[in-house]
Amino acid sequence: xxxxxxxxxxxxxxxxxxxxxxxxxxxxxxxxxxxxxxxxxxxxxxxxxxxxxxxxxxxxxxxxxxxxxxxxxxxxxxxxxxxxxxxxxxxxxxxxxxxxxxxxxxxxxxxxxxxxxxxxxxxxxxxxxxxxxxxxxxxxxxxxxxxxxxxxxxxxxxxxxxxxxxxxxxxxxxxxxxxxxxxxxxxxxxxxxxxxxxxxxxxxxxxxxxxxxxxxxxxxxxxxxxxxxxxxxxxxxxxxxxxxxxxxxxxxxxxxxxxxxxxxxxxxxxxxxxxxxxxxx
Amino acid sequence: xxxxxxxxxxxxxxxxxxxxxxxxxxxxxxxxxxxxxxxxxxxxxxxxxxxxxxxxxxxxxxxxxxxxxxxxxxxxxxxxxxxxxxxxxxxxxxxxxxxxxxxxxxxxxxxxxxxxxxxxxxxxxxxxxxxxxxxxxxxxxxxxxxxxxxxxxxxxxxxxxxxxxxxxxxxxxxxxxxxxxxxxxxxxxxxxxxxxxxxxxxxxxxxxxxxxxxxxxxxxxxxxxxxxxxxxxxxxxxxxxxxxxxxxxx
Ligand SMILES: Nc1ncnc2c1ncn2[C@@H]1O[C@H](COP(=O)(O)OP(=O)(O)OP(=O)(O)O)[C@@H](O)[C@H]1O
Ligand SMILES: [Mg+2]
Numbered sequence: 062x063x064x065x066x067x068x069x070x071x072x073x074x075x076x077x078x079x080x081x082x083x084x085x086x087x088x089x090x091x092x093x094x095x096x097x098x099x100x101x102x103x104x105x106x107x108x109x110x111x112x113x114x115x116x117x118x119x120x121x122x123x124x125x126x127x128x129x130x131x132x133x134x135x136x137x138x139x140x141x142x143x144x145x146x147x148x149x150x151x152x153x154x155x156x157x158x159x160x161x162x163x164x165x166x167x168x169x170x171x172x173x174x175x176x177x178x179x180x181x182x183x184x185x186x187x188x189x190x191x192x193x194x195x196x197x198x199x200x201x202x203x204x205x206x207x208x209x210x211x212x213x214x215x216x217x218x219x220x221x222x223x224x225x226x227x228x229x230x231x232x233x234x235x236x237x238x239x240x241x242x243x244x245x246x247x248x249x250x251x252x253x254x255x256x257x258x259x260x261x262x263x264x265x266x267x268x269x270x271x272x273x274x275x276x277x278x279x280x281x282x283x284x285x286x287x288x289x290x291x292x293x294x295x296x297x298x299x300x301x302x303x304x305x306x307x308x309x310x311x312x313x314x315x316x317x318x319x320x321x322x323x324x325x326x327x328x329x330x331x332x333x334x335x336x337x338x339x340x341x342x
Numbered sequence: 343x344x345x346x347x348x349x350x351x352x353x354x355x356x357x358x359x360x361x362x363x364x365x366x367x368x369x370x371x372x373x374x375x376x377x378x379x380x381x382x383x384x385x386x387x388x389x390x391x392x393x394x395x396x397x398x399x400x401x402x403x404x405x406x407x408x409x410x411x412x413x414x415x416x417x418x419x420x421x422x423x424x425x426x427x428x429x430x431x432x433x434x435x436x437x438x439x440x441x442x443x444x445x446x447x448x449x450x451x452x453x454x455x456x457x458x459x460x461x462x463x464x465x466x467x468x469x470x471x472x473x474x475x476x477x478x479x480x481x482x483x484x485x486x487x488x489x490x491x492x493x494x495x496x497x498x499x500x501x502x503x504x505x506x507x508x509x510x511x512x513x514x515x516x517x518x519x520x521x522x523x524x525x526x527x528x529x530x531x532x533x534x535x536x537x538x539x540x541x542x543x544x545x546x547x548x549x550x551x552x553x554x555x556x557x558x559x560x561x562x563x564x565x566x567x568x569x570x571x572x573x574x575x576x577x578x579x580x581x582x583x584x585x586x587x588x589x590x591x592x
Contacts, residue, residue, distance in 0.1 A: 223436045227498075230394055231449040231505055232426035241448070246439055 100313025125289030132198025141209030197273025212254020377554030492523025
């Protein structure tokens, strides 16, 4: 009896903490949804900004964000996966690799404005890429690199050692084993990491502030050396820099960004679930 | 005397401070079934893993001594070639996370066979040899994890056979299995001994008596005695062997 009461209390506390996590998120989505929905229409999504961004659409910002995210992933996914493979499959355990691992973990805790300044110094000025899609993508790419490396390393590690041993015992080389057995089974985790990285890249303002984002640019970029508008920065601009922007435009922009990020996360969850279903160990 | 397939000379193996094999001298003849018996921690698995070169995956592994395989230095073969020629079946069945077909085709694909028809042929032959074909021929494309434990172990045998090895090492292949599955695997081994050299580690002394031509008795990393199976079981020379056998036969 006593145990049962204890159990109930424990469940109640767990339930409460879940509510504390879920309620603010739900409220946030509802709040933004109600306030932003009136702004959403075809012109808003596909049109150019007008009247000093007080009217018209946010199409350039949407496109800019998509470009930046694609660029960031193109850069960080191959490098991230390859370095994770090196770190967890090939590198010998020594002080150097331990330092590298520690550095990677710490990199994911670095504030994003620091990445922004780094991108400014390194890509914009040192490499002379200017404020451009290229600089912005590379900066975002570097920012999400630790996410991808950590996720990949973890999913590589989750592939049982026995599988590798069997593959090797049949005469496979190490690389064949990684390619045929380890990577395919690590894929769900790698994908999840990547998509979480994408969501992060899509939502950050600070890294693109000095490296790519245009205050107002009512046309689409023609090359990777052009500037673009981006959703998070646009939101910042119309919320703080320009007087007289109607409320619904601000919340509409926020809603678009929110829906983009949430649906990327949703894709991650579904993909993970689908791939998990297939595996049986 | 028949030809020597493998000659092990003064083999010592250490894992860190543990001296797991001590001065092992042992020959394996072509086409024989050599069974290895001995209590836990006597070094049986370590010996098999030496022949499949799996010990070296362990970082604290060291060894000394010499192994001759097909009259050549064991370590002159590339690791991959050697592991193909000397296949291993582990104590616990470990199917790869692939379909039944792809599990068996895994080795041949590694060794360069791409032709689908050829692969099918190899898969069927290997599964038949492992006494599994009839049970799985309708679900070759199902995940290997859907098979029962006994079927999984025979799948692992088929997978090793598909590499066309010359020697097959069995490490207590029946230890986790029921008597029916055990009987099937023994049946497969009876068939295999016609064409292959087999080394079978077993904790089942009766099994050793049933399938072995010769039997070696290991104790705390030492090879105590190696003899024709019938002789070792009826008239062991060393009284440690006798003690182990009589204890085992109860
Ligand atoms: N990777 C390793 N690291 C450290 N010690 C090891 C390692 N592998 C084996 N050993 C040691 O080597 C000795 C022999 O082990 P082995 O697995 O060969 O025994 P076995 O005869 O196969 O025993 P069992 O019947 O329990 O399978 C044991 O003392 C074991 O602890
Ligand atoms: Mg063992």
